[in-house]
Amino acid sequence: MKSGTGGVPGFCKEKGYRMPATIKDIKEETGLSLATISKYLNGGNVLPRNKELIEAAVKKLHYEVNEIARGLVTNSTRTIGVSVFDITDMFCSMILHRIGLELGKLGYGVLIVDSSEDPERERNNIRFLVNKKVDGILCIPAATNSYVLKSAFDAEIPVVLIDRQFRDRSLDGVTVNNREAAAGAVNYLINRGHKKIAVISGSEESTSRERFRGYRDAMEDAELAMPKEYVMNTGTATTKYGYTAMQELLKLDDRPTAVLCTNYGINLGVVMALNEAQVSYPEDISVVGFDNLLLSNVLKTRLTVVEQPMERFGQKGVEILMQRIREKKEKKGINEEGHINVILSTHLFEGDSVRDLNS
Amino acid sequence: MKSGTGGVPGFCKEKGYRMPATIKDIKEETGLSLATISKYLNGGNVLPRNKELIEAAVKKLHYEVNEIARGLVTNSTRTIGVSVFDITDMFCSMILHRIGLELGKLGYGVLIVDSSEDPERERNNIRFLVNKKVDGILCIPAATNSYVLKSAFDAEIPVVLIDRQFRDRSLDGVTVNNREAAAGAVNYLINRGHKKIAVISGSEESTSRERFRGYRDAMEDAELAMPKEYVMNTGTATTKYGYTAMQELLKLDDRPTAVLCTNYGINLGVVMALNEAQVSYPEDISVVGFDNLLLSNVLKTRLTVVEQPMERFGQKGVEILMQRIREKKEKKGINEEGHINVILSTHLFEGDSVRDLNS
DNA sequence: TTAAGCCCTTTAATCGTTTCGCATAATCCC
């Protein structure tokens, strides 16, 4: 006897194992109609007597609504897709952490896909999420243009970008004031007497480019020279690039006195190169990094870094996405114009990796 | 006109936006019955002519099967739940990376929940996954007993543990040979002339306990003393515990010449404490860590560590889970007896953090 | 007294699939 067809729910001979109770079982148990039960379950008003009946039956049969079935008719899955460029990257995982927390509170599930920095894979992943009928997508993109998100647009699924924004800014997103932050970091160096300041930066995504612009802003304002050899901004913002770029800088006859690293991967690569070459910081060269404090805590010399508001990235991203989902439900369609772009601010953590040349 | 009710699928006036094509649209387009179309879509045999008709219609209408609806009748979601104790922990995220890769290949989605080392939260998370009707659960548990997984058992959802196993070994799982690995690491130290060897280890989960046993095995075999002050095994295996425990060790008049750290968090805490106290390794004290190479790469002195097969954890876990899911479908029930316990082996990475006292 | 209004209930349609049972056509063997 199958559960839900009049028999006692629970053990089921045919399937050989326990079937969860369905709303039909509640119907049998209470003698009420499906509609009334459904109404109550969704917060509607029913007679006190029926309320008790239903509650008793729910408890007795351990009933819980089947989200799948509900999703079929309400056309929602209460699941959000999150696409990240690399789940093992601390930056992503910290944001994921907060996203999970926020969405958990709201009763949403989180479907995470990892594109390993490969835009093609990212595109497939997004399509996968669309097929899974997620209610919305949060994306810390690997790709540099919105092409990868095409399938989401087609399906009219709300998308919010985190950290990186595409050139045309045609999407909702949460970023930080990268340009100002980088300029601030450079000014910090300048204030401490540095004039020969190098930069190591990726060239591909908006984040790296903005940070590089910030470097240039500050250098130009201070009328400092930016010789080609000091400007390493032709690679991908990875540990590997940071490592080789730093090695190049160390080969120079006229070495810079300080170097700005524009993301966590580069920080890591730079520290590795310095250690390997037995060059100490801040004695021989000063270093300012970006992103997070991990290195500051674990290294003998705490790294001075522009600290990102990881938690807020996640929190704000969820907030915007939820707003969009609500809008879509109400207006029965996606609001095409008026993109939201939240810009969070950063904080300069003063470690011990910058030498004050004035004193 | 709603999609799927005879009109042209696509734009839908009522809803105000584009609706995806359904199998009913294919029916209208081809004149075939739902059953035939479904059969073909699921790899069944149909007449060549019909095959072409369906293919053409699918292409024309951009049809893709609605997994939600399918799930309702097949009673599967093609989604696996993964519960981790901390998504920002490198150990977890590397395993997650591989899990995502493997499950992606199989067309499965990954619903990730993060319990922040809180068993109570973990229990809720598991229940959440069960409600989401995942086909199976992979768990890198925070809790120390199987109580948290109760709701999964009740719902007869296959579960595979990764890294940590419960006392009764009553579940399928993938672990490493923790005891032997730890003993190996200690022997490595002994071979290099160390006699005063301390250990810092958690006391709560199977992993820490096994590693501690390995330490004891090796020390006993070599007939070396294990004074109470050298044995720090009363805390939780975290960075904080590693940090304070190392500080304790440094206070001793008769300091150990080497210390074994039994996981990544402890490695980190120990390195922090040493840096802070200006104690250098391997000159002043030798260190052997556990888990992964991150610290080995970034620190000036590469840490010698017992390296874990992160990737294989994920790969093997998925493999076992898929086998269980298959079995459940075939036998229409969960196989109660005969638990699978795969034990992977580790590898000792020789960095520069161990001093050879013989030479 | 009766129509209107309110509150709650029920009946039945629907969501987009799969699948069971049966009908039909084609193939084969003797």
Add this chain to the structure above:
DNA sequence: GGGATTATGCGAAACGATTAAAGGGCTTAA
């Protein structure tokens, strides 16, 4: 040629919920 055996195809009933629309008691007011 006829009955058995294979292929395919079809209609309809699930799966477990939500939700219009209609109905049935009440109270209230003209």
